[in-house]
Amino acid sequence: MSTILIRGAKVLGGEPRDVLVDGETVAAVGASLPADGAQVVEADGLILLPGLVDLHTHLREPGREDSETVLTGTRAAAAGGYTAVHAMANTFPVADTAGVVEQVWRLGRGYGYCDVQPVGAVTVGLEGRKLAELGAMADSAAQVRVFSDDGKCVDDAVIMRRALEYVKAFDGVVAQHAQEPRLTEGAQMNEGTVSGELGLTGWPAVAEESIIARDVLLAAHVGSRVHICHLSTAGSVEIVRWAKSKGWDVTAEVTPHHLLLTDELVRSYDPVYKVNPPLRTEADVLALREALADGTIDCVATDHAPHPHEDKDCEWAAAAMGMVGLETALSVVQHTMVDTGLLDWAGVADRMSARPAVIGRLAGHGRPIAEGEPANLVLLDPAYRGVVNPAGFASRSRNTPYEGRELPGRVMATFLRGHATVMDGKLT
């Protein structure tokens, strides 16, 4: 096995340290470690974090390989500093059986860019009526622990209750896409001043908040844990904060785009800004940042949602919802959380690696950078400033809202169990 010496990296943003990687494991962390024939990676001025873990990625395979595949999606993940991603279940066919989740899991293992941990559907075909075989998916080689109908809300209160209860048997979690369907029929953007002026059907905050309120109460009632996907409003933050204050096992994620962008951008009618849940207001953005900083929101999840060009190169109402995010997430978090002083790098490691790994019950990821731990690492240059150019993306899709925008930070190297998937800022 090869040995790598990462020299002079600021581990979690702290004092410079040398980190020796031997095979798949961190062998030593210290000052002035001898190279002893190891490959040396000079990391002066760079930050070393545990490899990032995404709880919310759409890899599109099987079924929509025109927008992303497990290969292109995991390459994008590695380029963004991720060593594990949770692949959402809304594929074709839906990941609602052990067969589909094992297929996706094996594809990820085979390519070796990033671990792919499939998310299982809560209900058959994401239709919200009949529980999928959650236990079979949990017992499969993929060992599914996160279940979600993401893209659709499990809106039936009884189905949601049963799912929350059932997954307790294997320490699973239901990740809810909180969207009350009747309140969001035909919804196109955040309901507020801008939607009124633009004449686009509104997606009101209450449609998210009412489901979250119901589900934290349900989770408390049955003594299970619930995870809230892509929380997007200030009101949702308040509900999650209240639930946590009660000691209930509630976790939540926020996307990078909800930490930065607002519905004012929709005035362009450019569907690159069309996403679900929609971009909200400045007040929501600030509340989400604060909640991520104080831990009310546990983690950042990308909701990486690739779409082919033609699904965005059209009028607003006809366009698909979603944005790619894997390759820009760390930069957006640096820009919105670190450079603003809300979070230090240890906090970033917690919110983008440690906590999502715990929520997903993902062994071997989100671990401390210490002797004997798996060498899942990302090395980034926080001083870098660059303009986002989607032509350089590893993802198969280009639907980024940040094109032409200057963002800080750059992933210089990513290590998956000691193997460099990114080196010198390039995929290996």
Added chain:
Amino acid sequence: MKRHLISAADLTRDDALLVLDTAEEMARVADRPIKKLPTLRGRTVVNLFFEDSTRTRISFEAAAKRLSADVINFSAKGSSVSKGESLKDTALTLEAMGADAVVVRHHSSGAPQRLATSGWINSSVVNAGDGTHEHPTQALLDAFTMRRHLSGVGRDLAGRRITIVGDVLHSRVARSNVLLLTTLGAEVTLVAPPTLLPIGVEQWSCQVSYDLDAVLAKSDAVMMLRVQRERMNAAFFPTEREYSRRYGLDGLRMAALPEHAIVMHPGPMNRGMEITAEVADSPRCTAVEQVANGVSTRMAVLYLLLGGSEPAIATARTEDARTEESK
């Protein structure tokens, strides 16, 4: 003026007055035996209608033809299968055919803006109504009509009190009118049940009331919006009859208006719903006049977007002069 007309907000007060004054010139053409100007000879105007429309399409067609433009009518009623691709591909096709202006009606809010800004085409884009967003030429013809009745040719609408009643939430006419009329100095009041007002309406540059009777006596013009009967099924209001009682304009309510006030309707009217036949057929109702004014106003818009600054009006004047001479 800008190269496109997408929103009434694109028009400054001077722009709007220029359109209205030009429309007055154009209206004089309509009174002549030969209702045609050579201004846009050799230019091509495409009417691209993705949504059913009779009066707006015919109005634009008449306007373009009176300016001697070549007119292509493209009726591409939107299908859910073709989705957005049809808009881009249709636009590229029209561009290849050499369209100078594309007049677009689309069921999706923002579609004309996408056409104008996406880089798909180079021609001027005129919004002929997009979803529940805007319908700027309707607002222009409404302002044209109001000006004739309430303030006089050449003037703006300063201090005129305009009441717009009905389904504001889904109305592109209301959005464009609020923007344009306030630009022209009018004081606009929207009247509707709370369910039919958009969230955030309190931040618009107008007043809002739930009570029609309270504002009638203070109105110089009342514009009744069409209320789709299918809204009833979505619980926006309990029954048609209740809507009519609370927000419909009947003879009794019309009598509460000041003597000089006019009643407007963008059409098509739901007689018996938002307006009774008695009001619709009264001399105070300008619905038919609005249609006629629509042609003049759209001539002015097409001329100003395509023809540039001088020739049309100059020609209009010389031809008028010639007509005078020949009399």
